């Protein structure tokens with residue numbers, strides 16, 4: 677029996693298989709387009725003719741395909757071969773899709789971890805690659821040594837959907853933060869070159885970065901100290917900004933939304949609280965009193 681099987685040899689799957697091989701793991705590979713395995717076979721991988729043969733070859737089966745539909749298709753093709761194996765699905769997907777695959781694995785007598793790669797193929801096998809896993813802790817413990825070869829490795833929860841949740845939440849953070857920066861550049865751009873503004877913007881974003889752990893603690897404790905300013909003090913600043921953006925013919929929808937969020941707790945008598953308290957406006961179902 678081999679150490680690991682990799683199903684799907686696109687850019688990412690090939691990088692995963694190459695890394696396993698470089699660390700001396702006996703690796704079986706399968707890809708729908710068989711020729712994509714040639715380079716890995718030249719490096720010592722064993723080529724399987726079918727998905728079922730590939731799955732039968734090793735206790736750890738890593739899947740990395742385009743999307744969840746592709747994963748479903750190849751799992752159907754592997755029949756009962758997955759029984760007794762641990763399926764690690766590194767295909768990008770949603771928390772719900774991860775839970776579906778976990779259920780499939782359970783029904784077929786297999787262990788399961790969902791995984792997320794936060795890196796490009798060139799970073800795989802280096803500490804710069806961050807990988808999140810979620811699912812049964814026993815499955816993670818059993819295969820941790822092999823998975824750690826791929827990069828900096830975190831098991832983020834027993835619920836199979838947790839890794840995909842982290843992935844999407846982090847992507848959302850990137851979108852929102854970058855959009856906020858673009859809004860600021862659009863405002864400054866009206867007055868000329870935006871480049872001199874960039875270092876100050878970086879420092880401002882860093883304030884948010886530095887506060888991240890404390891903000892998480894405040895939300896955990898549902899205690900929202902004033903911080904740099906109270907909601908009552910934030911409101912007029914936001915009003916100035918809306919006016920300035922309007923005068924500059926810039927989009928104000930997002931900022932007006934922020935202002936409406938700030939005004940709600942002020943109206944409810946919570947104006948002395950800090951900005952972090954807006955979490956209760958963003959997620960009223962979770963934070964219902």
Ligand code: NDP
Pocket residue numbers: 684685686687688689690707708709712740741742743745746749750766767768769793794795796797
């Ligand atoms: P590629 O497009 O390079 O490879 C896709 C792979 O999926 C190929 O092996 C392809 O097979 C296979 N595939 C697609 N549909 C099917 C199917 N119906 N049946 C069997 N095999 C199928 O994608 P990547 O390797 O770049 O990405 C793979 C996963 O990794 C994605 O979910 C992606 O989001 C994730 N990821 C990728 C990153 C990257 O930078 N590349 C970064 C982080 C995550 P064939 O060769 O036959 O077409």
